[in-house]
Amino acid sequence: xxxxxxxxxxxxxxxxxxxxxxxxxxxxxxxxxxxxxxxxxxxxxxxxxxxxxxxxxxxxxxxxxxxxxxxxxxxxxxxxxxxxxxxxxxxxxxxxxxxxxxxxxxxxxxxxxxxxxxxxxxxxxxxxxxxxxxxxxxxxxxxxxxxxxxxxxxxxxxxxxxxxxxxxxxxxxxxxxxxxxxxxxxxxxxxxxxxxxxxxxxxxxxxxxxxx
Amino acid sequence: xxxxxxxxxxxxxxxxxxxxxxxxxxxxxxxxxxxxxxxxxxxxxxxxxxxxxxxxxxxxxxxxxxxxxxxxxxxxxxxxxxxxxxxxxxxxxxxxxxxxxxxxxxxxxxxxxxxxxxxxxxxxxxxxxxxxxxxxxxxxxxxxxxxxxxxxxxxxxxxxxxxxxxxxxxxxxxxxxxxxxxxxxxxxxxxxxxxxxxxxxxxxxxxxxxxx
Numbered sequence: 001x002x003x004x005x006x007x008x009x010x011x012x013x014x015x016x017x018x019x020x021x022x023x024x025x026x027x028x029x030x031x032x033x034x035x036x037x038x039x040x041x042x043x044x045x046x047x048x049x050x051x052x053x054x055x056x057x058x059x060x061x062x063x064x065x066x067x068x069x070x071x072x073x074x075x076x077x078x079x080x081x082x083x084x085x086x087x088x089x090x091x092x093x094x095x096x097x098x099x100x101x102x103x104x105x106x107x108x109x110x111x112x113x114x115x116x117x118x119x120x121x122x123x124x125x126x127x128x129x130x131x132x133x134x135x136x137x138x139x140x141x142x143x144x145x146x147x148x149x150x151x152x153x154x155x156x157x158x159x160x161x162x163x164x165x166x167x168x169x170x171x172x173x174x175x176x177x178x179x180x181x182x183x184x185x186x187x188x189x190x191x192x193x194x195x196x197x198x199x200x201x202x203x204x205x206x207x208x209x210x211x212x
Numbered sequence: 213x214x215x216x217x218x219x220x221x222x223x224x225x226x227x228x229x230x231x232x233x234x235x236x237x238x239x240x241x242x243x244x245x246x247x248x249x250x251x252x253x254x255x256x257x258x259x260x261x262x263x264x265x266x267x268x269x270x271x272x273x274x275x276x277x278x279x280x281x282x283x284x285x286x287x288x289x290x291x292x293x294x295x296x297x298x299x300x301x302x303x304x305x306x307x308x309x310x311x312x313x314x315x316x317x318x319x320x321x322x323x324x325x326x327x328x329x330x331x332x333x334x335x336x337x338x339x340x341x342x343x344x345x346x347x348x349x350x351x352x353x354x355x356x357x358x359x360x361x362x363x364x365x366x367x368x369x370x371x372x373x374x375x376x377x378x379x380x381x382x383x384x385x386x387x388x389x390x391x392x393x394x395x396x397x398x399x400x401x402x403x404x405x406x407x408x409x410x411x412x413x414x415x416x417x418x419x420x421x422x423x424x
Contacts, residue, residue, distance in 0.1 A: 003387045003391075006381050006384075008380050010353070016379070017378055017380055021379065044377065045377065045403070046377050046403045047259060047403065079295045080295045083294075084292040144217070165256065167229040167233065167258070168229055169217050169218050172215045172218075175215045179215075189258075193256065195406060
Protein backbone atom coordinates (compact mmCIF):
# COMPACT_ATOMS: atom_id res chain seq x y z
CA UNK A 1 0.00 0.00 0.00
CA UNK A 2 1.24 3.47 -0.90
CA UNK A 3 1.29 5.77 2.12
CA UNK A 4 1.01 9.50 1.36
CA UNK A 5 2.36 11.86 3.98
CA UNK A 6 0.78 15.27 4.49
CA UNK A 7 3.34 18.05 4.06
CA UNK A 8 2.98 20.07 7.27
CA UNK A 9 5.88 21.89 8.92
CA UNK A 10 6.69 20.90 12.54
CA UNK A 11 5.56 24.28 13.87
CA UNK A 12 2.21 24.01 12.08
CA UNK A 13 1.18 20.51 13.16
CA UNK A 14 -0.77 21.63 16.21
CA UNK A 15 -2.66 24.36 14.36
CA UNK A 16 -3.53 21.95 11.53
CA UNK A 17 -4.71 19.39 14.10
CA UNK A 18 -7.04 21.90 15.71
CA UNK A 19 -8.41 22.81 12.26
CA UNK A 20 -9.23 19.17 11.58
CA UNK A 21 -10.87 18.80 15.00
CA UNK A 22 -12.97 21.93 14.44
CA UNK A 23 -14.00 20.68 10.98
CA UNK A 24 -15.01 17.26 12.27
CA UNK A 25 -16.90 18.69 15.24
CA UNK A 26 -19.14 20.33 12.63
CA UNK A 27 -22.31 21.53 14.30
CA UNK A 28 -21.59 19.96 17.69
CA UNK A 29 -22.54 22.53 20.32
CA UNK A 30 -19.87 23.27 22.94
CA UNK A 31 -20.53 25.45 25.98
CA UNK A 32 -19.24 28.98 25.27
CA UNK A 33 -15.77 29.51 26.73
CA UNK A 34 -15.02 25.79 27.03
CA UNK A 35 -14.15 25.16 23.38
CA UNK A 36 -10.37 25.27 23.78
CA UNK A 37 -10.49 22.78 26.65
CA UNK A 38 -12.74 20.35 24.82
CA UNK A 39 -10.69 20.56 21.62
CA UNK A 40 -7.42 20.03 23.50
CA UNK A 41 -8.84 16.89 25.14
CA UNK A 42 -9.78 15.59 21.68
CA UNK A 43 -6.30 16.56 20.44
CA UNK A 44 -4.72 14.56 23.29
CA UNK A 45 -6.84 11.44 22.82
CA UNK A 46 -8.19 11.53 19.24
CA UNK A 47 -11.45 10.67 20.96
CA UNK A 48 -14.44 12.81 20.04
CA UNK A 49 -16.38 11.45 23.03
CA UNK A 50 -14.87 14.35 24.98
CA UNK A 51 -17.12 16.70 23.00
CA UNK A 52 -20.04 15.09 24.82
CA UNK A 53 -18.75 13.89 28.18
CA UNK A 54 -17.03 17.00 29.52
CA UNK A 55 -19.15 18.80 32.13
CA UNK A 56 -18.38 22.28 33.42
CA UNK A 57 -19.79 23.92 36.54
CA UNK A 58 -21.13 27.43 36.07
CA UNK A 59 -18.40 29.98 35.43
CA UNK A 60 -15.69 27.42 36.10
CA UNK A 61 -13.31 28.53 33.37
CA UNK A 62 -13.13 32.12 34.62
CA UNK A 63 -12.75 30.90 38.21
CA UNK A 64 -9.97 28.52 37.20
CA UNK A 65 -8.06 31.19 35.29
CA UNK A 66 -8.36 33.57 38.26
CA UNK A 67 -7.10 30.85 40.61
CA UNK A 68 -4.06 30.16 38.44
CA UNK A 69 -3.32 33.86 38.06
CA UNK A 70 -3.64 34.16 41.83
CA UNK A 71 -0.88 31.60 42.35
CA UNK A 72 -2.87 28.43 43.08
CA UNK A 73 -0.91 25.18 42.98
CA UNK A 74 -2.05 21.95 41.35
CA UNK A 75 -2.26 18.63 43.21
CA UNK A 76 -2.53 15.53 41.06
CA UNK A 77 -2.84 11.82 41.75
CA UNK A 78 -0.23 10.48 39.30
CA UNK A 79 3.40 11.17 38.48
CA UNK A 80 2.40 10.94 34.80
CA UNK A 81 0.00 13.87 35.09
CA UNK A 82 2.59 15.85 37.04
CA UNK A 83 5.08 15.09 34.30
CA UNK A 84 2.65 16.27 31.61
CA UNK A 85 1.57 19.57 33.16
CA UNK A 86 3.45 22.62 31.88
CA UNK A 87 5.21 23.49 35.15
CA UNK A 88 7.10 26.46 33.72
CA UNK A 89 3.86 28.10 32.58
CA UNK A 90 2.29 27.53 36.00
CA UNK A 91 5.36 28.83 37.82
CA UNK A 92 4.99 32.18 36.05
CA UNK A 93 1.96 32.81 38.30
CA UNK A 94 3.56 31.36 41.42
CA UNK A 95 1.99 27.88 41.46
CA UNK A 96 3.64 24.47 41.68
CA UNK A 97 2.57 20.95 40.78
CA UNK A 98 2.46 18.39 43.59
CA UNK A 99 2.00 14.64 43.49
CA UNK A 100 2.28 12.92 46.85
CA UNK A 101 1.58 9.36 45.64
CA UNK A 102 5.15 8.10 46.06
CA UNK A 103 5.78 9.85 49.42
CA UNK A 104 6.82 7.59 52.28
CA UNK A 105 4.51 9.31 54.82
CA UNK A 106 1.56 8.86 52.44
CA UNK A 107 2.29 5.12 52.13
CA UNK A 108 2.41 4.87 55.94
CA UNK A 109 -0.83 6.83 56.49
CA UNK A 110 -2.62 4.73 53.88
CA UNK A 111 -1.46 1.52 55.55
CA UNK A 112 -2.41 2.75 59.01
CA UNK A 113 -5.89 3.89 57.92
CA UNK A 114 -6.55 1.05 55.47
CA UNK A 115 -7.18 3.46 52.59
CA UNK A 116 -5.66 3.85 49.14
CA UNK A 117 -2.55 5.99 48.84
CA UNK A 118 -4.67 8.32 46.71
CA UNK A 119 -6.88 9.05 49.73
CA UNK A 120 -3.85 9.65 51.95
CA UNK A 121 -2.46 11.98 49.26
CA UNK A 122 -5.61 14.06 49.35
CA UNK A 123 -5.36 14.28 53.19
CA UNK A 124 -1.80 15.52 52.85
CA UNK A 125 -2.85 18.11 50.27
CA UNK A 126 -5.74 19.30 52.45
CA UNK A 127 -3.35 19.83 55.36
CA UNK A 128 -1.28 22.27 53.29
CA UNK A 129 -3.88 25.00 53.69
CA UNK A 130 -2.97 26.50 50.30
CA UNK A 131 -5.11 27.57 47.35
CA UNK A 132 -5.33 24.33 45.38
CA UNK A 133 -6.55 22.94 42.11
CA UNK A 134 -7.03 19.17 42.18
CA UNK A 135 -6.37 17.28 38.93
CA UNK A 136 -7.50 13.68 39.41
CA UNK A 137 -6.75 11.47 36.39
CA UNK A 138 -6.54 8.05 37.93
CA UNK A 139 -8.01 7.30 41.34
CA UNK A 140 -11.77 7.51 41.94
CA UNK A 141 -10.99 7.04 45.65
CA UNK A 142 -9.18 10.40 45.57
CA UNK A 143 -12.21 12.08 44.02
CA UNK A 144 -14.60 10.45 46.50
CA UNK A 145 -12.43 11.61 49.38
CA UNK A 146 -12.38 15.15 48.00
CA UNK A 147 -16.19 14.99 47.85
CA UNK A 148 -16.29 13.99 51.52
CA UNK A 149 -13.82 16.67 52.62
CA UNK A 150 -15.66 19.37 50.65
CA UNK A 151 -18.98 18.35 52.23
CA UNK A 152 -17.41 18.47 55.69
CA UNK A 153 -16.03 21.95 54.96
CA UNK A 154 -12.45 20.72 55.41
CA UNK A 155 -11.29 21.97 52.02
CA UNK A 156 -12.38 24.60 49.54
CA UNK A 157 -10.71 23.72 46.24
CA UNK A 158 -10.39 26.45 43.65
CA UNK A 159 -11.12 23.80 41.00
CA UNK A 160 -11.58 20.05 40.84
CA UNK A 161 -10.62 18.41 37.55
CA UNK A 162 -12.37 15.06 37.90
CA UNK A 163 -11.22 12.78 35.11
CA UNK A 164 -10.27 9.42 36.65
CA UNK A 165 -10.53 6.56 34.16
CA UNK A 166 -11.83 3.07 34.69
CA UNK A 167 -14.46 0.63 35.70
CA UNK A 168 -14.90 0.57 39.50
CA UNK A 169 -16.60 3.59 41.13
CA UNK A 170 -15.22 5.93 38.46
CA UNK A 171 -18.63 6.94 37.10
CA UNK A 172 -19.98 7.36 40.63
CA UNK A 173 -17.02 9.43 41.89
CA UNK A 174 -17.65 11.95 39.14
CA UNK A 175 -21.37 12.20 39.88
CA UNK A 176 -20.54 12.83 43.56
CA UNK A 177 -18.08 15.64 42.86
CA UNK A 178 -20.68 17.31 40.62
CA UNK A 179 -23.03 17.42 43.62
CA UNK A 180 -20.67 19.69 45.57
CA UNK A 181 -20.36 23.46 45.42
CA UNK A 182 -16.75 23.23 44.20
CA UNK A 183 -15.97 24.52 40.71
CA UNK A 184 -15.45 21.43 38.56
CA UNK A 185 -14.48 20.15 35.14
CA UNK A 186 -15.52 16.49 34.89
CA UNK A 187 -15.41 13.89 32.12
CA UNK A 188 -18.70 12.13 32.82
CA UNK A 189 -18.57 8.36 32.45
CA UNK A 190 -15.64 5.97 32.46
CA UNK A 191 -13.18 7.90 30.33
CA UNK A 192 -10.36 10.19 31.39
CA UNK A 193 -6.79 9.58 32.47
CA UNK A 194 -3.56 11.25 33.51
CA UNK A 195 -3.13 12.57 29.98
CA UNK A 196 -6.57 14.22 30.07
CA UNK A 197 -5.93 15.66 33.56
CA UNK A 198 -2.65 17.20 32.39
CA UNK A 199 -4.24 18.37 29.15
CA UNK A 200 -7.02 20.29 30.93
CA UNK A 201 -4.44 22.01 33.17
CA UNK A 202 -2.39 22.96 30.11
CA UNK A 203 -5.45 24.18 28.20
CA UNK A 204 -6.19 26.58 31.07
CA UNK A 205 -2.57 27.77 31.18
CA UNK A 206 -2.51 28.37 27.41
CA UNK A 207 -5.82 30.28 27.61
CA UNK A 208 -4.19 32.75 30.02
CA UNK A 209 -1.13 33.07 27.77
CA UNK A 210 -3.28 33.68 24.68
CA UNK A 211 -5.26 36.43 26.38
CA UNK A 212 -2.23 38.43 27.30
CA UNK B 213 -29.58 11.61 42.42
CA UNK B 214 -28.52 8.83 44.77
CA UNK B 215 -25.04 7.57 43.92
CA UNK B 216 -24.32 3.98 44.96
CA UNK B 217 -20.67 3.05 45.39
CA UNK B 218 -19.49 -0.47 44.66
CA UNK B 219 -17.83 -2.02 47.70
CA UNK B 220 -14.46 -3.18 46.36
CA UNK B 221 -11.28 -3.26 48.45
CA UNK B 222 -8.34 -1.18 47.16
CA UNK B 223 -6.30 -4.30 46.41
CA UNK B 224 -9.13 -5.82 44.37
CA UNK B 225 -9.98 -2.86 42.13
CA UNK B 226 -7.66 -3.87 39.29
CA UNK B 227 -8.84 -7.49 39.25
CA UNK B 228 -12.49 -6.37 39.28
CA UNK B 229 -11.77 -3.94 36.44
CA UNK B 230 -10.27 -6.70 34.30
CA UNK B 231 -13.31 -8.90 35.03
CA UNK B 232 -15.62 -6.16 33.77
CA UNK B 233 -13.48 -5.64 30.66
CA UNK B 234 -13.49 -9.38 29.91
CA UNK B 235 -17.27 -9.52 30.40
CA UNK B 236 -17.89 -6.58 28.10
CA UNK B 237 -15.52 -7.86 25.43
CA UNK B 238 -17.89 -10.83 25.20
CA UNK B 239 -17.17 -12.75 22.01
CA UNK B 240 -14.67 -10.25 20.61
CA UNK B 241 -11.77 -12.27 19.18
CA UNK B 242 -8.30 -11.21 20.35
CA UNK B 243 -5.11 -12.66 18.88
CA UNK B 244 -3.85 -15.46 21.18
CA UNK B 245 -1.14 -14.20 23.52
CA UNK B 246 -2.08 -10.53 23.10
CA UNK B 247 -5.10 -10.53 25.43
CA UNK B 248 -3.34 -9.02 28.45
CA UNK B 249 -1.93 -6.17 26.37
CA UNK B 250 -5.27 -5.36 24.76
CA UNK B 251 -7.13 -5.50 28.06
CA UNK B 252 -4.57 -3.30 29.80
CA UNK B 253 -4.94 -0.66 27.05
CA UNK B 254 -8.71 -0.73 27.60
CA UNK B 255 -8.11 -0.51 31.37
CA UNK B 256 -5.92 2.57 30.83
CA UNK B 257 -8.33 4.39 28.52
CA UNK B 258 -11.80 2.89 29.13
CA UNK B 259 -11.87 2.80 25.34
CA UNK B 260 -12.89 -0.51 23.77
CA UNK B 261 -11.61 0.66 20.37
CA UNK B 262 -8.28 -0.84 21.42
CA UNK B 263 -9.84 -4.29 21.05
CA UNK B 264 -10.01 -3.57 17.33
CA UNK B 265 -7.19 -1.17 16.50
CA UNK B 266 -4.18 -2.92 18.08
CA UNK B 267 -2.05 -4.71 15.47
CA UNK B 268 0.69 -7.18 16.36
CA UNK B 269 3.44 -8.44 14.06
CA UNK B 270 3.93 -12.19 14.03
CA UNK B 271 5.42 -13.54 17.25
CA UNK B 272 5.95 -10.01 18.58
CA UNK B 273 4.98 -10.72 22.19
CA UNK B 274 7.51 -13.54 22.61
CA UNK B 275 10.19 -11.43 20.90
CA UNK B 276 9.40 -8.48 23.16
CA UNK B 277 9.55 -10.55 26.34
CA UNK B 278 12.88 -12.06 25.24
CA UNK B 279 14.25 -8.58 24.51
CA UNK B 280 13.27 -7.30 27.95
CA UNK B 281 14.67 -10.38 29.67
CA UNK B 282 17.85 -9.86 27.65
CA UNK B 283 18.29 -6.38 29.10
CA UNK B 284 16.92 -4.17 26.30
CA UNK B 285 16.28 -0.54 27.21
CA UNK B 286 13.21 1.48 26.24
CA UNK B 287 13.38 4.78 24.35
CA UNK B 288 10.26 6.89 24.42
CA UNK B 289 9.26 10.24 22.92
CA UNK B 290 7.62 11.85 25.97
CA UNK B 291 8.52 12.47 29.59
CA UNK B 292 4.97 11.39 30.45
CA UNK B 293 5.49 7.91 29.01
CA UNK B 294 8.86 7.67 30.75
CA UNK B 295 7.16 8.65 33.97
CA UNK B 296 4.47 5.99 33.50
CA UNK B 297 6.70 3.02 32.64
CA UNK B 298 7.52 0.75 35.59
CA UNK B 299 11.24 1.48 35.71
CA UNK B 300 11.90 -0.77 38.71
CA UNK B 301 10.41 -3.78 36.93
CA UNK B 302 12.50 -3.07 33.82
CA UNK B 303 15.68 -2.56 35.86
CA UNK B 304 15.37 -6.10 37.22
CA UNK B 305 16.39 -7.31 33.74
CA UNK B 306 19.03 -4.62 33.24
CA UNK B 307 17.12 -2.17 31.05
CA UNK B 308 16.56 1.56 31.51
CA UNK B 309 14.03 4.04 30.17
CA UNK B 310 15.34 6.94 28.10
CA UNK B 311 13.60 10.07 26.86
CA UNK B 312 15.85 12.53 25.06
CA UNK B 313 13.18 15.11 24.18
CA UNK B 314 14.34 17.72 26.70
CA UNK B 315 18.08 17.25 26.04
CA UNK B 316 19.98 20.35 25.01
CA UNK B 317 21.95 18.53 22.25
CA UNK B 318 18.70 17.21 20.81
CA UNK B 319 17.23 20.72 20.64
CA UNK B 320 20.40 21.91 18.85
CA UNK B 321 20.45 19.04 16.35
CA UNK B 322 16.76 19.57 15.58
CA UNK B 323 17.32 23.27 14.98
CA UNK B 324 20.39 22.64 12.82
CA UNK B 325 18.63 20.01 10.68
CA UNK B 326 15.20 21.67 10.60
CA UNK B 327 13.51 18.58 12.04
CA UNK B 328 11.31 17.99 15.06
CA UNK B 329 13.04 17.25 18.35
CA UNK B 330 11.38 13.84 18.14
CA UNK B 331 13.42 13.05 15.01
CA UNK B 332 16.63 14.25 16.65
CA UNK B 333 15.80 12.08 19.68
CA UNK B 334 15.54 9.02 17.48
CA UNK B 335 18.94 9.86 15.91
CA UNK B 336 20.45 10.09 19.38
CA UNK B 337 18.92 6.74 20.35
CA UNK B 338 20.16 5.07 17.17
CA UNK B 339 23.69 6.25 17.92
CA UNK B 340 23.68 4.41 21.25
CA UNK B 341 24.14 1.06 19.52
CA UNK B 342 22.21 -0.74 22.28
CA UNK B 343 19.35 -3.25 22.15
CA UNK B 344 16.36 -0.94 22.11
CA UNK B 345 12.60 -0.99 22.33
CA UNK B 346 10.99 2.18 20.97
CA UNK B 347 7.76 3.32 22.61
CA UNK B 348 6.32 6.18 20.56
CA UNK B 349 3.19 7.70 22.09
CA UNK B 350 3.19 11.19 20.72
CA UNK B 351 5.24 12.11 17.65
CA UNK B 352 4.45 10.59 14.25
CA UNK B 353 7.67 12.22 13.01
CA UNK B 354 9.59 9.93 15.39
CA UNK B 355 7.84 6.87 14.00
CA UNK B 356 8.41 7.97 10.40
CA UNK B 357 12.10 8.51 11.13
CA UNK B 358 12.34 5.05 12.69
CA UNK B 359 10.76 3.65 9.49
CA UNK B 360 13.43 5.38 7.41
CA UNK B 361 16.32 4.26 9.62
CA UNK B 362 15.05 0.66 9.68
CA UNK B 363 14.76 0.62 5.88
CA UNK B 364 18.29 1.99 5.56
CA UNK B 365 19.55 -0.72 7.93
CA UNK B 366 20.77 1.89 10.43
CA UNK B 367 18.82 0.41 13.33
CA UNK B 368 17.37 -2.96 14.25
CA UNK B 369 14.85 -2.32 17.02
CA UNK B 370 13.87 -5.24 19.21
CA UNK B 371 10.33 -3.83 19.21
CA UNK B 372 8.54 -0.72 17.98
CA UNK B 373 5.48 0.31 19.97
CA UNK B 374 3.81 2.68 17.51
CA UNK B 375 0.98 4.47 19.26
CA UNK B 376 1.29 8.20 18.51
CA UNK B 377 -2.03 10.02 18.80
CA UNK B 378 -3.43 12.71 16.59
CA UNK B 379 -4.50 14.08 13.29
CA UNK B 380 -1.50 14.91 11.09
CA UNK B 381 0.45 11.95 9.60
CA UNK B 382 -0.38 9.78 12.61
CA UNK B 383 -2.37 7.21 10.64
CA UNK B 384 0.29 7.16 7.92
CA UNK B 385 3.24 6.80 10.30
CA UNK B 386 1.69 3.64 11.72
CA UNK B 387 1.07 2.13 8.27
CA UNK B 388 4.71 2.80 7.37
CA UNK B 389 6.13 1.12 10.46
CA UNK B 390 3.95 -1.92 9.76
CA UNK B 391 5.65 -2.23 6.35
CA UNK B 392 9.06 -2.83 7.96
CA UNK B 393 10.53 -6.08 9.21
CA UNK B 394 10.74 -4.76 12.79
CA UNK B 395 8.59 -6.44 15.43
CA UNK B 396 5.75 -4.02 16.15
CA UNK B 397 2.72 -3.33 18.30
CA UNK B 398 0.69 -0.57 16.65
CA UNK B 399 -2.63 1.12 17.44
CA UNK B 400 -3.93 1.53 13.90
CA UNK B 401 -5.70 4.84 13.26
CA UNK B 402 -5.56 8.10 15.15
CA UNK B 403 -5.70 6.84 18.72
CA UNK B 404 -2.87 6.18 21.15
CA UNK B 405 -0.88 8.40 23.48
CA UNK B 406 1.82 8.45 26.12
CA UNK B 407 -0.47 6.60 28.49
CA UNK B 408 -1.00 3.81 25.94
CA UNK B 409 2.74 3.62 25.16
CA UNK B 410 3.56 3.26 28.87
CA UNK B 411 0.71 0.81 29.37
CA UNK B 412 1.96 -1.55 26.65
CA UNK B 413 5.47 -1.52 28.16
CA UNK B 414 4.01 -2.29 31.58
CA UNK B 415 1.76 -5.03 30.21
CA UNK B 416 4.86 -6.76 28.80
CA UNK B 417 6.74 -6.36 32.10
CA UNK B 418 3.82 -7.78 34.09
CA UNK B 419 3.54 -10.74 31.68
CA UNK B 420 7.13 -11.70 32.50
CA UNK B 421 6.47 -11.33 36.24
CA UNK B 422 3.33 -13.46 36.06
CA UNK B 423 5.08 -16.28 34.23
CA UNK B 424 7.78 -16.68 36.84
